[in-house]
Amino acid sequence: MTVAAPAIPTPAAEQLRPPGALRWFTTVDHKDIGVLYLATSAAFMLIGGLEALLIRIQLAVPCNTFLDPAAYDAVFTMHGTTMIFLVVMPILLRFANYIVPLQIGARDMAFPRLNAFSYWLFLFGGLILYFAFLNGTPPDTGWFSYAPLSEKPFSLEGGVDYWALGLLVTSAGTIATGVNLLVTGVTLRAPGMGWFRLPIFTWMSLITAWLILAAIPSLTAAQAMLLIDRYLGAHFFDVSRGGDPVLWQHLFWYFGHPEVYIMALPAFGIISEVIPVFARKPIFGYGVIVASGIAIAFLSVAVWAHHMFTVGLGDVANAFFGLSSMTIAVPTGVKVFSWLATLWGGRIHLSVPMLYALAFVLQFTIGGLTGIHFATVPVDWQTHDTYYVVGHFHYVLGGGSLFAILAATYYWFPKITGRLLDEHVGRWIFWLMMVGFNLTFFPMHILGLMGQPRRTYTYDNLPGWGALNFAETIGAFMMAVGILALVWDVWRALRGGTRASDNPWNGWTLEWATSSPPPAYNFVALPPIGSARPLWDLQHNLEAVEARPDPTRNWRAPIVGIAAFIFSEATFFGALIVTFLEYRTRSPGPSPHDLDVPRTLLFSLFLFASSGTVYLGEKRLARDDQRGFLTWWVASIVLGAVFLIGQVTEYARLYADGITISTNLFTSSFFTLTGFHGLHVFIGLIALSVIGLLGRTGDFRAGLRRTAVDTVSIYWHFVDGIWVIIFSLVYLLGLVS
Incomplete structure (x- = not known):
């Protein structure tokens, strides 16, 4: 038999919202x-x-x-x-x-x-x-x-x-x-x-x-x-x-x-x-x-x-x-x-x-x-x-x-x-x-x-x-x-x-x-x-x-958010990688053999090393060593920038040899895949720089706002990890074949 439910407190009438049309242009309320x-x-x-x-x-x-x-x-x-x-x-x-x-x-x-x-x-x-x-x-x-x-x-x-x-x-x-x-x-x-x-x-x-x-x-x-x-x-x-x-x-x-x-x-x-x-x-x-x-x-x-x-x-x-x-x-x-x-x-x-x-x-x-x-x-x-x-x-x-x-x-x-x-x-x-x-x-x-x-x-x-x-x-x-x-x-x-x-x-x-x-x-x-x-x-x-105890309840929202975003990015890069694998040797003209593998490997090592320096920076921050954190963080930015400059010079060399995005199917897929990765590196460098500037002003002292650092770090490791796959399929696979 049902009985009357106990009353649940209801909110007051005050809505705490801007008046008029301004409300709809400025609102962040989900409703x-x-x-x-x-x-x-x-x-x-x-x-x-x-x-x-x-x-x-x-x-x-x-x-x-x-x-x-x-x-x-x-x-x-x-x-x-x-x-x-x-x-x-x-x-x-x-x-x-x-x-x-x-x-x-x-x-x-x-x-x-x-x-x-x-x-x-x-x-x-x-x-x-x-x-x-x-x-x-x-x-x-x-x-x-x-x-x-x-x-x-x-x-x-x-x-x-x-x-x-x-x-x-x-x-x-x-x-x-x-x-x-x-x-x-x-x-x-x-x-x-x-x-x-x-x-x-x-x-x-x-x-x-x-x-x-x-x-x-x-x-x-x-x-x-x-x-x-x-x-x-x-x-x-x-x-x-x-x-x-x-x-x-x-x-x-x-x-x-x-x-x-x-x-x-x-x-x-x-x-x-x-x-x-x-x-x-x-x-x-x-x-x-x-x-x-x-x-x-x-x-x-x-x-x-x-x-x-x-x-x-x-x-x-x-x-x-x-x-x-x-x-x-x-x-x-x-x-x-x-x-x-x-x-x-x-x-x-x-x-x-x-x-x-x-x-x-x-x-x-x-x-x-x-x-x-x-x-x-x-x-x-x-x-x-x-x-x-x-x-x-x-x-x-x-x-x-x-x-x-x-x-x-x-x-x-x-x-x-x-x-x-x-x-x-x-x-x-x-x-x-x-x-x-x-x-x-x-x-x-x-x-x-x-x-x-x-x-x-x-x-x-x-x-x-x-x-x-x-x-x-x-x-x-x-x-x-x-x-x-x-x-x-x-x-x-x-x-x-x-x-x-x-x-x-x-x-x-x-x-x-x-x-x-x-x-x-x-x-x-x-x-x-x-x-x-x-x-x-x-x-x-x-x-x-x-x-029952639910460990997911303690997950931090920005960390879950960046993981979800990375999942979507994996689908995006997956589509580009599948396209490259289909087109890499499909048409005559320039092919993976025209790429400078040793030179790109050298610049790639700078990017891979940047993941290590980001990790070391996080370890320093965990000990509240602000100076050590900033040192390793700036090193990460420099290493990432060196990689990006290396990619730009690789593009310049190919263009000087008359190899452009419109040359054939290989170049179309190569420039698109590596170009979108370069865009992600550039965005990552901006994020790293913002964190570095905030760190310089003391925003992360005593463990404060660590989630922001962790979120950017995860994104940067993803950018590095994707390059491992791209470098293996674009450059190393060409050597094997």
Whole structure:
């Protein structure tokens, strides 16, 4: 039998925030930044939705001329890019940005200023992308921008450049968010909140953060190489000079398929929060859901080539990636069964968040089942590049992630704003979205099996094609009406909607233990935490069991942060190294034999020695020997600078011999790989110099601020370690071969 829960102290009304617009330009509060992200992504969603309507108007009838081929290519490119990079992924991550610190009982994200910087990178990256429209040269090579179409001379205008540069900027912000989320979850958990007392949404957000660091740098490396091709004359994807366009597909889809789960895992977390609350029953199989999320993340980086079955990878590769693609369906199916088991026997309340959650389960399951078809190579051969793919993709990201976003909007809107959205209006919006979505995207499976190709601006008047496409256009406009109604309902609620209590849904996680909306400092006090649902325990007078000792709780945030950043950098350098190994002897002309190995070895010894001097400096600092610390630290800076000067002179010698980045594939990959390493050395020298200047003013006396020294030291050791690999593969391997 339940009893009234003891009262939890709620924060005072004082918000401690700057007044007016200044608050939004200067804030580092995770809640304000979350709201900025959500509002900006909502604006981009309206733009992306308008682009979708233009596509559907063009395809409503056969042989339509509403859009010409060039305009259609630009609109469908921008629609896909916008919805993936500026809408679905950002909105899901920004719910995490707002909710995760509240769910773990933290005051803010681990790095508040980095959090704000991530938002501005996201905003300006999106503006760079859309500036291409103002410039009259929007991207028109698809959201995947396959080479060689994205290379010169096939795309001479600047649309591809805006696409690559805009996404480079937004990707940097996303990687920073991944680092921040991971560090926040590891180091800022409330007392008593062990790893298996984290809410499932927090778990899925942390797994997503890891996946961001593992996958997005591959796209970043590919885009950097594309820009180097276009502006510096390299040949990474230039077929006329021996470049390999399939390499672009490998690098892109190594990011692209994990990206699906970057957009799906937070959605899984949202559904795992909503269903138990509105079924009035704890989630079934908490540990299994967490384990399946981890399994999905690891498997997702081993399935990318199922997007490339028609490339001609060979039977062995096709078999491996087909099997791995089927395997990833198992942990995904586990989650579906856990949700169904939670519903079974529950006291289900069909509030609007629950309606969207149930629709998610149905539609995502359909998307998952059609995804299994693409893991079967012969089926993929028949349906690849047809509308069957478009239907599958939208059932996963539209029927899945978008409906999870709508569930989260209704579920957490009272917490974020202190107001309730209208339940009656919300039901009408739900049915508009539900019927409109299925009317739009289910017929695409039929059209795909009938042979309609995707990425074409029109089609012939073949039997059945016109009627199904017209029905899809009607469905798209139904969804548009639903979205506009939601915008109106949000505006109405913000202006004078019903005030929400602190816990209107009778939720169980910590975000419902503070006021609505929360104050700047989040909590006055926290309830005892004995499980992943502390408010449920409080309501049922369950005594909190003391958590097991958790050594990760003592990890320092900057150290975890630099380790996470290094992990992402390992992916970036891994992409460049794989490219170098493919191209090192692929084309005639200069090769590894033209490198001055003894001279580079000499300069490399200076860099390797700098790791030793950094270590000796840290040992001196541990004994509070400031003079000894500064001596060894300055020696490290000098040794690193000598190495960098040596690399510059190596470049000068090669250029004097007529060997440039545009000479052949070897020089393109050599200068890019070693150049990016040199950039990291230069950044490391700046960091070492800053630490040296702070040390000179006595900032590190008596053990103070040692974490800053340790963080820079770890980064410098990483730079040295990467050079060991690069020197071995670029210089020494050339001698052996």
